[in-house]
Amino acid sequence: MRIAVLKAKGGVGGSTFAASIAKFLALRGMKVLLIDRDLVGTISELAGLRGNGLIQLVKEGSDPRGALASLQVGRGVLDVLKLFSDGVPVEVEQEDARNLRDGLTAAYSDLIRAGGYDFFVADNATAATPLDSVSGWELSAFSELMPGHPRTAALVMEPGEVGLRATLRYAASLRDHGVSYFGIVVANKVEVDMESLRSAYDSVNEVMNDTGARIGALVPFLQELRRLPEGIEMLHVPTQVMEVGNAILRYMQWREIRLPMPDDQFRELARASGAARERGSYVYTPGPDDPLRRVVLTLSSALVKLQSSQFAALVKRLIDIVRDEHGDEAQAFALDPEGKISISGVRKLTLMPAYSSDRLRLKGIEDAVKMARRLAQDALDSSGRGSGIPSLLIVSSTNILEPVSTCCDQSLLSREFWREFLAHARSSDPSMIAVLLCEPIGDRCDALDGLADFTLSPQSAAESLLSIVHSRLP
Amino acid sequence: MRALNIAFFISPFILAAALTWLTLADPLLAWLNYGVWLTMIIGVYSFVNFTSTAARARGYARSYVGAAPDLRVAAFVTAFNEDPSIVEGTLISVKSALGAKGDVFLLDDSTDPGVAGELRRFSEANGVVYLHREDRRGFKAGAINDALRKHGDRYDLVAIFDADQRPRAGFFDAALPLFSDPSVAFVQVPQNYTEIASPIAMGSKYQQEPFLRTMMRGRSGTSAFSLGSGTIFRIAALREVGLMDESSITEDAATSVRLHSRGWRSIYYDDFLVWYGEPPRDAAAYIQQQSRWALGYFQLMGGILRSDLHFTAFFDYVSGAFYWLKEGPLTLIEIIAPIIFLSLRQPFMKVDPVVYALAYFPYFALSIGIFYLVMRGKNYGLKGFFLHQSLEYLAFTGITAAFISYLLRRRVPFKVTPKGRGRRSLRSVMPHIIVAAALAVSIALGALWLMLARGALEYAIAINIFWAAWPLPFLLSATWFALRVPRESGDSGYVAPAPGP
Numbered sequence: 001m002r003i004a005v006l007k008a009k010g011g012v013g014g015s016t017f018a019a020s021i022a023k024f025l026a027l028r029g030m031k032v033l034l035i036d037r038d039l040v041g042t043i044s045e046l047a048g049l050r051g052n053g054l055i056q057l058v059k060e061g062s063d064p065r066g067a068l069a070s071l072q073v074g075r076g077v078l079d080v081l082k083l084f085s086d087g088v089p090v091e092v093e094q095e096d097a098r099n100l101r102d103g104l105t106a107a108y109s110d111l112i113r114a115g116g117y118d119f120f121v122a123d124n125a126t127a128a129t130p131l132d133s134v135s136g137w138e139l140s141a142f143s144e145l146m147p148g149h150p151r152t153a154a155l156v157m158e159p160g161e162v163g164l165r166a167t168l169r170y171a172a173s174l175r176d177h178g179v180s181y182f183g184i185v186v187a188n189k190v191e192v193d194m195e196s197l198r199s200a201y202d203s204v205n206e207v208m209n210d211t212g213a214r215i216g217a218l219v220p221f222l223q224e225l226r227r228l229p230e231g232i233e234m235l236h237v238p239t240q241v242m243e244v245g246n247a248i249l250r251y252m253q254w255r256e257i258r259l260p261m262p263d264d265q266f267r268e269l270a271r272a273s274g275a276a277r278e279r280g281s282y283v284y285t286p287g288p289d290d291p292l293r294r295v296v297l298t299l300s301s302a303l304v305k306l307q308s309s310q311f312a313a314l315v316k317r318l319i320d321i322v323r324d325e326h327g328d329e330a331q332a333f334a335l336d337p338e339g340k341i342s343i344s345g346v347r348k349l350t351l352m353p354a355y356s357s358d359r360l361r362l363k364g365i366e367d368a369v370k371m372a373r374r375l376a377q378d379a380l381d382s383s384g385r386g387s388g389i390p391s392l393l394i395v396s397s398t399n400i401l402e403p404v405s406t407c408c409d410q411s412l413l414s415r416e417f418w419r420e421f422l423a424h425a426r427s428s429d430p431s432m433i434a435v436l437l438c439e440p441i442g443d444r445c446d447a448l449d450g451l452a453d454f455t456l457s458p459q460s461a462a463e464s465l466l467s468i469v470h471s472r473l474p
Numbered sequence: 475m476r477a478l479n480i481a482f483f484i485s486p487f488i489l490a491a492a493l494t495w496l497t498l499a500d501p502l503l504a505w506l507n508y509g510v511w512l513t514m515i516i517g518v519y520s521f522v523n524f525t526s527t528a529a530r531a532r533g534y535a536r537s538y539v540g541a542a543p544d545l546r547v548a549a550f551v552t553a554f555n556e557d558p559s560i561v562e563g564t565l566i567s568v569k570s571a572l573g574a575k576g577d578v579f580l581l582d583d584s585t586d587p588g589v590a591g592e593l594r595r596f597s598e599a600n601g602v603v604y605l606h607r608e609d610r611r612g613f614k615a616g617a618i619n620d621a622l623r624k625h626g627d628r629y630d631l632v633a634i635f636d637a638d639q640r641p642r643a644g645f646f647d648a649a650l651p652l653f654s655d656p657s658v659a660f661v662q663v664p665q666n667y668t669e670i671a672s673p674i675a676m677g678s679k680y681q682q683e684p685f686l687r688t689m690m691r692g693r694s695g696t697s698a699f700s701l702g703s704g705t706i707f708r709i710a711a712l713r714e715v716g717l718m719d720e721s722s723i724t725e726d727a728a729t730s731v732r733l734h735s736r737g738w739r740s741i742y743y744d745d746f747l748v749w750y751g752e753p754p755r756d757a758a759a760y761i762q763q764q765s766r767w768a769l770g771y772f773q774l775m776g777g778i779l780r781s782d783l784h785f786t787a788f789f790d791y792v793s794g795a796f797y798w799l800k801e802g803p804l805t806l807i808e809i810i811a812p813i814i815f816l817s818l819r820q821p822f823m824k825v826d827p828v829v830y831a832l833a834y835f836p837y838f839a840l841s842i843g844i845f846y847l848v849m850r851g852k853n854y855g856l857k858g859f860f861l862h863q864s865l866e867y868l869a870f871t872g873i874t875a876a877f878i879s880y881l882l883r884r885r886v887p888f889k890v891t892p893k894g895r896g897r898r899s900l901r902s903v904m905p906h907i908i909v910a911a912a913l914a915v916s917i918a919l920g921a922l923w924l925m926l927a928r929g930a931l932e933y934a935i936a937i938n939i940f941w942a943a944w945p946l947p948f949l950l951s952a953t954w955f956a957l958r959v960p961r962e963s964g965d966s967g968y969v970a971p972a973p974g975p
Contacts, residue, residue, distance in 0.1 A: 333541070335539065348542075349539050349541050350539065350541065350542055350647050350648075350651050351538070352537055352539060352540050352647075352648050353644050353648045353746075353747060354536035354537065354538060354648075355539070357745070371538075374535075374538050375538045375539065378537045378538040379538075379539040381539075382537065382539050382540050382541040382651060383541065384541065
């Protein structure tokens, strides 16, 4: 799938959206090529690419791979291709692109063939059109190389009347030049009060109606994105961008967009604003469960520190989110020796007596690590589900499960045990979302800090809304 | 496969015959020569099987996690005139372990109206389905089959417990997940002898250790067979083989063979999940139990030979028969041979004693060494080895009798091993005392002969003295155990409760 990221106006967060959706797709195990067609070169800068881009490298007869940066992101790969060079006037580059068309196409084809990419994300200059010689060349070279490759375009805008009008005009002019495959409309920097959300929703909905796009997203104004980080590794991917990426992944898998049920809060909104859903489209909006959504969307592991009385409610929310984002085939399994989560929709995994006796019999950390590996493997095996469908593995009562021994420091033992458990679960089934539920009173939660991809806890004991305390994914 | 299996089964007998022909010293003692060769060869076959199962047992790993499939269980407790207090304790344990996963049935074949009446009252009061039969057709297997025909349709699995085997609370939680594999026909959880009231009972526990901790573990997945109690069967699998085999007195093993030859698998789940078990307390009871097991196994041989078992499973099953052969008639031969040689000064085998010693003793030491290594760390130790051997020598009379009954095609009546009675029985160890005395005399005579003998004969006498001396401590300690059975505490006598108002 090729996603062209387009914007009518500068500074609306188009490059940020391109980089963050590419990063999310890579996090989910995809090989992604992010093509920086923007002469500002924000993305190339984020990827650490400086100096000459592809056009000048071909002109000089240098190795075109100098315009490529490769990053390992999660289980996937994110490659960035820089087209424009630093310090070369754009008019020169455009002239070069016209003159070197065949050489450029050959170099470009080699790079794409060697990469074996699943996704292509093309970032563009403000109000770019196919008339521009560089963009036009790249698009036609791509079409020749990958005929029939599915493609979509994402329109990025800011909420407000000015942004809306500019975007509508831009979309109309793009249609005039043959670009009509709009799939995604994103409004960035949305204030989260209800009034602003409603107005942003209406704007996005209007652009979706106009362009036929079926996925919309309202990305809130985020502190993390006020200033761009130094590298893509540190770039924060907003939850709604993850949801857009997830919708695309599901589309790739099922060839249809499976739309989630709107949140209660937005059901009313959706109805009021022309019932987007009835046309088979959906707008992703910020919500209170975003931290859990991030865990589910990135298929990560999480440690949730929570009172056990809130376990069942949390698990229910988690299951709803998993079904929402990954479809009803997603299942939930619980390793719950004390029966703290007995709700429907969760398949209980029984802890066998062999484990209970081995748990007290270990001689050292190595034994604990071996046990953790076996426990994780046996839990995955006995879930007996088809591979590839994201599912939840919930583990409650971490202190009842972890081994006990006088051999070594118990905190160290717990830590090594759960580290191996999560690592093994992750590596043998990347689509299983492992969630450890830990009770701050009673369980040794602090020993487990930082082991999972996300550590979540309520801001105060009375509250049930979770916030992210620690995350290994920015 | 069947031809290969049969050829394998008869190979030790043919090999022994060939060696007898080559080493025959006295045609009148050809049977003894043949017996001694057969003992050695069967010993080697058993050793190979033990080593191979022990190697398989090393890879034995029980799953840490399971997901219980949604299956309904009928739990059958079988009873025949046992003390109702024991049966009632079992029923309560089964009921609480089973919970909402199914129903508990008491299959009562008791002929004592007092016992039957009490058990019926208890069952009705505690939500246990009480089934009583007047005709005891097919004995335990018949009772199970009758109950399955009547009630089996409503359940997916049937769990079978003897009246004195009580499952722990986690029994079904541990066993049911194993049925998520559709090729599993049954799961066997080992019994656990907890009521150790006498040295015989203690020895009985140790005697089971190599079998339960090594052999059955090694056989899990291929040829682990049902032990009659603590087994959960998939009813569909039982139906496929025509329910429990009523023709054998060890219906559990016979049914297992049928299931295994149909390609079903069985899992042995070795954990402490049965918390009550009474081993035989006195010599008579122990000998009777072993005799019954041996006869059942001998009766099974026809079925094993006719079966379509895979070679590994076949070897395991045949080794069981070899074991009983070795512990019964061949033990007798092993004892008689040095007695005849030393007291009658009658050689029955032409073998260079030095060659024999150099070939056989290292093997003998190796087999004991490997056995020790395998059992190390399993709470077995030297004491276990000694008790185990003593009890095997104690049972040789009963097992030999079972072998003769089998040859005569006799069906000894089905008897439940008497429990909790515990009495001294000089009669049951009389043969052992006689044999021990004969061995002692032979050793003395052999010692005298050794002083006169020269050359190769010297070695032959020494070897025979060794073989006469080897069983002596075990026979003597077996006799000793048999004669000191502690008196019963007297609290478990059955008192019929007064009829209610």
